Amino acid sequence: MDRRKFLKASAGAVAGAVLASQLTSALAQGGLEGEDIANLEKGLQQTLGKSFKDLTPSQQVKLVAPTIAESGANVPVEIEASLPADQVKAIHCFCDKNANPLLFSVVLNGVLPYYATRVRVAESAPVRAVVETKDGKFLLASQAVRVTVGGCG
Amino acid sequence: MVRWVVLALTWLLPLVKAQGVDFDRWYPYAQASQYAQSHGRILVVYFWSHACPYCDQMNTFVLSDEAVSRALVRRFVVASVDSQSPEGRALGAQMRAFGTPSFVFLVPQGGTWKELGRLFGSRTRAQFLKELQEICTKAGGEGCG
Numbered sequence: 582m583d584r585r586k587f588l589k590a591s592a593g594a595v596a597g598a599v600l601a602s603q604l605t606s607a608l609a610q611g612g613l614e615g616e617d618i619a620n621l622e623k624g625l626q627q628t629l630g631k632s633f634k635d636l637t638p639s640q641q642v643k644l645v646a647p648t649i650a651e652s653g654a655n656v657p658v659e660i661e662a663s664l665p666a667d668q669v670k671a672i673h674c675f676c677d678k679n680a681n682p683l684l685f686s687v688v689l690n691g692v693l694p695y696y697a698t699r700v701r702v703a704e705s706a707p708v709r710a711v712v713e714t715k716d717g718k719f720l721l722a723s724q725a726v727r728v729t730v731g732g733c734g
Numbered sequence: 735m736v737r738w739v740v741l742a743l744t745w746l747l748p749l750v751k752a753q754g755v756d757f758d759r760w761y762p763y764a765q766a767s768q769y770a771q772s773h774g775r776i777l778v779v780y781f782w783s784h785a786c787p788y789c790d791q792m793n794t795f796v797l798s799d800e801a802v803s804r805a806l807v808r809r810f811v812v813a814s815v816d817s818q819s820p821e822g823r824a825l826g827a828q829m830r831a832f833g834t835p836s837f838v839f840l841v842p843q844g845g846t847w848k849e850l851g852r853l854f855g856s857r858t859r860a861q862f863l864k865e866l867q868e869i870c871t872k873a874g875g876e877g878c879g
Contacts, residue, residue: 652787
Protein backbone atom coordinates (compact mmCIF):
# COMPACT_ATOMS: atom_id res chain seq x y z
CA MET A 582 0.00 0.00 0.00
CA ASP A 583 1.43 3.40 -0.89
CA ARG A 584 1.58 6.28 1.56
CA ARG A 585 -1.42 8.14 0.07
CA LYS A 586 -3.71 5.08 0.20
CA PHE A 587 -2.56 4.28 3.72
CA LEU A 588 -3.36 7.81 4.95
CA LYS A 589 -6.80 7.75 3.30
CA ALA A 590 -7.63 4.36 4.85
CA SER A 591 -6.39 5.47 8.29
CA ALA A 592 -8.45 8.70 8.19
CA GLY A 593 -11.53 6.70 7.24
CA ALA A 594 -10.99 4.20 10.05
CA VAL A 595 -10.45 6.98 12.63
CA ALA A 596 -13.57 8.89 11.46
CA GLY A 597 -15.59 5.66 11.59
CA ALA A 598 -14.41 4.90 15.12
CA VAL A 599 -15.24 8.43 16.32
CA LEU A 600 -18.70 8.33 14.73
CA ALA A 601 -19.38 4.87 16.19
CA SER A 602 -18.42 6.01 19.69
CA GLN A 603 -20.61 9.12 19.33
CA LEU A 604 -23.50 6.97 18.12
CA THR A 605 -23.10 4.54 21.04
CA SER A 606 -23.04 7.46 23.45
CA ALA A 607 -26.11 9.04 21.80
CA LEU A 608 -27.99 5.75 21.99
CA ALA A 609 -27.05 5.36 25.65
CA GLN A 610 -28.32 8.87 26.40
CA GLY A 611 -31.53 8.80 24.46
CA GLY A 612 -33.29 7.95 21.25
CA LEU A 613 -35.35 5.23 22.94
CA GLU A 614 -38.94 4.55 21.96
CA GLY A 615 -41.42 6.77 23.78
CA GLU A 616 -38.81 8.78 25.66
CA ASP A 617 -40.00 11.96 27.37
CA ILE A 618 -37.01 13.68 28.92
CA ALA A 619 -39.01 16.78 29.90
CA ASN A 620 -41.35 14.70 32.07
CA LEU A 621 -38.48 12.58 33.40
CA GLU A 622 -36.64 15.74 34.47
CA LYS A 623 -39.47 16.53 36.92
CA GLY A 624 -38.94 13.25 38.75
CA LEU A 625 -35.14 13.51 38.65
CA GLN A 626 -35.19 17.02 40.08
CA GLN A 627 -37.69 16.11 42.81
CA THR A 628 -35.96 12.91 43.88
CA LEU A 629 -32.27 13.50 43.20
CA GLY A 630 -32.04 17.24 42.59
CA LYS A 631 -30.28 16.34 39.35
CA SER A 632 -30.89 16.73 35.65
CA PHE A 633 -30.81 13.97 33.01
CA LYS A 634 -27.50 15.28 31.70
CA ASP A 635 -25.97 14.74 35.16
CA LEU A 636 -26.51 10.98 34.87
CA THR A 637 -23.72 8.88 33.45
CA PRO A 638 -24.68 5.91 31.26
CA SER A 639 -22.72 3.00 32.67
CA GLN A 640 -22.12 -0.66 31.86
CA GLN A 641 -21.80 -1.22 35.62
CA VAL A 642 -25.56 -0.94 35.96
CA LYS A 643 -27.61 -3.83 34.67
CA LEU A 644 -31.32 -3.28 34.13
CA VAL A 645 -33.49 -6.22 33.16
CA ALA A 646 -37.01 -5.36 31.99
CA PRO A 647 -39.18 -6.80 29.22
CA THR A 648 -39.04 -5.02 25.86
CA ILE A 649 -42.74 -5.82 25.45
CA ALA A 650 -44.99 -5.95 28.51
CA GLU A 651 -48.35 -7.68 28.37
CA SER A 652 -49.78 -4.95 30.56
CA GLY A 653 -48.17 -1.84 32.00
CA ALA A 654 -49.92 -2.59 35.28
CA ASN A 655 -47.39 -5.25 36.22
CA VAL A 656 -43.90 -4.98 34.71
CA PRO A 657 -41.03 -6.94 36.32
CA VAL A 658 -37.75 -5.02 36.66
CA GLU A 659 -34.42 -6.14 38.03
CA ILE A 660 -31.53 -3.77 38.76
CA GLU A 661 -28.01 -4.80 39.66
CA ALA A 662 -24.84 -2.76 40.05
CA SER A 663 -21.49 -4.47 39.55
CA LEU A 664 -19.87 -2.34 42.22
CA PRO A 665 -18.68 -3.20 45.75
CA ALA A 666 -21.63 -3.10 48.18
CA ASP A 667 -20.03 -0.40 50.33
CA GLN A 668 -19.81 1.97 47.34
CA VAL A 669 -23.52 2.03 46.50
CA LYS A 670 -25.80 4.38 48.37
CA ALA A 671 -29.16 3.84 46.65
CA ILE A 672 -30.98 2.46 43.63
CA HIS A 673 -33.65 4.61 41.98
CA CYS A 674 -35.98 3.71 39.15
CA PHE A 675 -37.95 6.04 36.86
CA CYS A 676 -40.27 5.82 33.90
CA ASP A 677 -40.32 8.67 31.37
CA LYS A 678 -44.06 8.84 30.74
CA ASN A 679 -45.61 8.14 34.12
CA ALA A 680 -47.45 11.09 35.66
CA ASN A 681 -45.11 10.59 38.61
CA PRO A 682 -41.87 9.42 36.94
CA LEU A 683 -40.32 7.99 40.14
CA LEU A 684 -41.14 4.30 40.38
CA PHE A 685 -39.15 3.55 43.53
CA SER A 686 -36.05 4.43 45.52
CA VAL A 687 -34.20 1.92 47.67
CA VAL A 688 -31.52 3.06 50.11
CA LEU A 689 -28.92 0.34 50.64
CA ASN A 690 -26.87 0.03 53.78
CA GLY A 691 -23.92 -2.01 52.65
CA VAL A 692 -26.00 -4.85 51.23
CA LEU A 693 -25.65 -6.38 47.78
CA PRO A 694 -26.59 -3.68 45.21
CA TYR A 695 -29.49 -5.62 43.70
CA TYR A 696 -33.23 -5.02 43.67
CA ALA A 697 -36.08 -6.67 41.81
CA THR A 698 -39.74 -5.77 41.90
CA ARG A 699 -42.76 -5.08 39.71
CA VAL A 700 -43.65 -1.60 38.55
CA ARG A 701 -46.42 0.19 36.69
CA VAL A 702 -45.73 1.75 33.32
CA ALA A 703 -48.37 4.12 31.95
CA GLU A 704 -47.57 3.67 28.28
CA SER A 705 -44.67 2.66 26.04
CA ALA A 706 -41.62 4.48 27.41
CA PRO A 707 -38.09 3.89 28.70
CA VAL A 708 -37.54 2.65 32.25
CA ARG A 709 -34.40 4.13 33.84
CA ALA A 710 -32.29 2.58 36.56
CA VAL A 711 -30.15 5.09 38.44
CA VAL A 712 -27.52 3.84 40.85
CA GLU A 713 -26.34 6.48 43.30
CA THR A 714 -22.83 5.89 44.57
CA LYS A 715 -21.41 7.08 47.88
CA ASP A 716 -18.96 9.34 46.06
CA GLY A 717 -21.89 11.26 44.51
CA LYS A 718 -22.10 9.70 41.05
CA PHE A 719 -25.36 8.79 39.35
CA LEU A 720 -24.96 5.84 37.00
CA LEU A 721 -27.66 5.17 34.44
CA ALA A 722 -29.06 2.21 32.51
CA SER A 723 -32.15 2.50 30.30
CA GLN A 724 -34.50 0.03 28.70
CA ALA A 725 -37.45 0.84 26.45
CA VAL A 726 -40.60 -1.02 27.48
CA ARG A 727 -43.42 -1.28 24.97
CA VAL A 728 -46.79 -1.61 26.66
CA THR A 729 -49.22 -3.52 24.52
CA VAL A 730 -52.88 -2.60 24.60
CA GLY A 731 -55.35 -5.38 24.83
CA GLY A 732 -58.17 -6.98 26.68
CA CYS A 733 -59.23 -10.18 28.40
CA GLY A 734 -61.66 -12.48 26.68
CA MET B 735 -96.39 36.70 41.13
CA VAL B 736 -97.28 33.07 41.95
CA ARG B 737 -96.84 32.26 38.28
CA TRP B 738 -93.28 33.63 38.34
CA VAL B 739 -92.43 31.62 41.45
CA VAL B 740 -93.76 28.41 39.86
CA LEU B 741 -91.85 29.19 36.67
CA ALA B 742 -88.64 29.84 38.61
CA LEU B 743 -89.05 26.59 40.56
CA THR B 744 -89.62 24.67 37.34
CA TRP B 745 -86.26 25.93 36.09
CA LEU B 746 -84.38 25.65 39.36
CA LEU B 747 -85.49 22.21 40.59
CA PRO B 748 -83.67 20.19 37.95
CA LEU B 749 -80.51 22.20 38.67
CA VAL B 750 -80.78 21.54 42.40
CA LYS B 751 -81.34 17.85 41.66
CA ALA B 752 -78.38 17.78 39.29
CA GLN B 753 -76.20 19.29 41.98
CA GLY B 754 -77.21 16.43 44.28
CA VAL B 755 -75.58 13.85 41.98
CA ASP B 756 -71.82 13.52 41.97
CA PHE B 757 -70.93 12.63 38.38
CA ASP B 758 -67.33 12.14 39.38
CA ARG B 759 -68.42 8.87 41.02
CA TRP B 760 -69.21 5.56 39.39
CA TYR B 761 -72.58 4.01 40.19
CA PRO B 762 -74.19 0.57 39.99
CA TYR B 763 -75.92 0.04 36.65
CA ALA B 764 -79.52 0.65 37.89
CA GLN B 765 -78.61 3.93 39.55
CA ALA B 766 -76.40 5.16 36.71
CA SER B 767 -79.03 4.43 34.07
CA GLN B 768 -81.61 6.30 36.15
CA TYR B 769 -79.28 9.31 36.41
CA ALA B 770 -78.54 9.19 32.69
CA GLN B 771 -82.27 9.32 31.95
CA SER B 772 -83.14 12.01 34.48
CA HIS B 773 -80.19 14.25 33.58
CA GLY B 774 -79.98 13.58 29.84
CA ARG B 775 -76.43 12.23 30.09
CA ILE B 776 -74.54 9.62 28.15
CA LEU B 777 -74.46 6.33 30.03
CA VAL B 778 -71.07 4.59 30.00
CA VAL B 779 -71.37 0.95 31.03
CA TYR B 780 -67.88 -0.05 32.08
CA PHE B 781 -67.39 -3.84 32.25
CA TRP B 782 -64.30 -4.80 34.23
CA SER B 783 -62.87 -7.86 35.86
CA HIS B 784 -60.63 -8.34 38.90
CA ALA B 785 -58.40 -10.79 37.06
CA CYS B 786 -57.78 -8.65 33.98
CA PRO B 787 -54.51 -6.66 34.01
CA TYR B 788 -55.77 -4.43 31.18
CA CYS B 789 -58.60 -3.20 33.45
CA ASP B 790 -56.00 -2.46 36.07
CA GLN B 791 -54.05 -0.53 33.44
CA MET B 792 -57.15 1.49 32.50
CA ASN B 793 -58.04 2.20 36.15
CA THR B 794 -54.52 3.21 37.15
CA PHE B 795 -53.45 5.32 34.22
CA VAL B 796 -56.49 6.33 32.18
CA LEU B 797 -59.71 6.49 34.20
CA SER B 798 -58.00 8.06 37.20
CA ASP B 799 -56.42 10.75 35.04
CA GLU B 800 -57.71 14.28 35.73
CA ALA B 801 -58.41 15.18 32.10
CA VAL B 802 -60.37 11.95 31.60
CA SER B 803 -62.34 12.56 34.83
CA ARG B 804 -63.19 16.09 33.71
CA ALA B 805 -64.40 14.82 30.32
CA LEU B 806 -66.56 12.17 32.00
CA VAL B 807 -68.02 14.59 34.56
CA ARG B 808 -69.09 17.04 31.83
CA ARG B 809 -71.42 14.79 29.85
CA PHE B 810 -71.33 11.20 31.08
CA VAL B 811 -72.45 9.02 33.96
CA VAL B 812 -70.47 5.84 34.58
CA ALA B 813 -72.03 2.50 35.48
CA SER B 814 -69.38 0.25 36.98
CA VAL B 815 -70.10 -3.40 36.27
CA ASP B 816 -68.09 -6.36 37.56
CA SER B 817 -68.31 -8.68 34.57
CA GLN B 818 -67.98 -11.76 36.81
CA SER B 819 -70.95 -10.90 39.04
CA PRO B 820 -74.40 -12.38 38.25
CA GLU B 821 -75.64 -8.92 37.24
CA GLY B 822 -72.50 -8.34 35.17
CA ARG B 823 -72.92 -11.64 33.31
CA ALA B 824 -76.54 -10.85 32.49
CA LEU B 825 -75.72 -7.31 31.38
CA GLY B 826 -72.72 -8.51 29.39
CA ALA B 827 -74.90 -10.98 27.50
CA GLN B 828 -77.61 -8.37 26.96
CA MET B 829 -75.15 -5.76 25.68
CA ARG B 830 -72.89 -8.24 23.88
CA ALA B 831 -69.89 -7.22 25.97
CA PHE B 832 -67.94 -10.46 26.23
CA GLY B 833 -64.51 -9.18 27.20
CA THR B 834 -62.93 -6.70 29.56
CA PRO B 835 -62.36 -3.84 29.70
CA SER B 836 -65.45 -2.93 27.65
CA PHE B 837 -67.20 0.40 27.49
CA VAL B 838 -70.71 0.62 26.03
CA PHE B 839 -72.03 4.13 25.43
CA LEU B 840 -75.81 4.61 25.51
CA VAL B 841 -78.21 7.54 25.39
CA PRO B 842 -81.83 7.46 26.46
CA GLN B 843 -84.14 7.79 23.46
CA GLY B 844 -87.93 7.43 23.47
CA GLY B 845 -88.11 5.17 26.52
CA THR B 846 -85.31 2.92 25.29
CA TRP B 847 -81.51 3.11 24.86
CA LYS B 848 -79.65 3.99 21.71
CA GLU B 849 -76.06 2.75 21.43
CA LEU B 850 -73.59 5.47 20.44
CA GLY B 851 -70.57 3.21 20.34
CA ARG B 852 -68.46 0.70 22.20
CA LEU B 853 -64.80 0.21 23.03
CA PHE B 854 -63.01 -2.98 23.90
CA GLY B 855 -59.54 -3.25 25.37
CA SER B 856 -57.13 -0.94 27.09
CA ARG B 857 -55.86 2.17 25.37
CA THR B 858 -53.70 5.18 26.14
CA ARG B 859 -55.05 8.24 27.93
CA ALA B 860 -54.84 10.37 24.75
CA GLN B 861 -56.65 7.74 22.69
CA PHE B 862 -59.41 7.32 25.26
CA LEU B 863 -59.91 11.10 25.54
CA LYS B 864 -60.22 11.34 21.76
CA GLU B 865 -62.78 8.55 21.69
CA LEU B 866 -64.80 10.12 24.53
CA GLN B 867 -64.90 13.35 22.57
CA GLU B 868 -66.10 11.54 19.43
CA ILE B 869 -68.87 9.80 21.36
CA CYS B 870 -69.86 13.06 23.01
CA THR B 871 -69.99 14.85 19.63
CA LYS B 872 -72.12 12.03 18.24
CA ALA B 873 -74.58 12.55 21.10
CA GLY B 874 -74.81 16.24 20.15
CA GLY B 875 -75.13 19.25 22.42
CA GLU B 876 -72.44 21.26 24.11
CA GLY B 877 -69.67 20.55 26.58
CA CYS B 878 -67.70 17.99 24.58
CA GLY B 879 -64.65 20.36 24.75
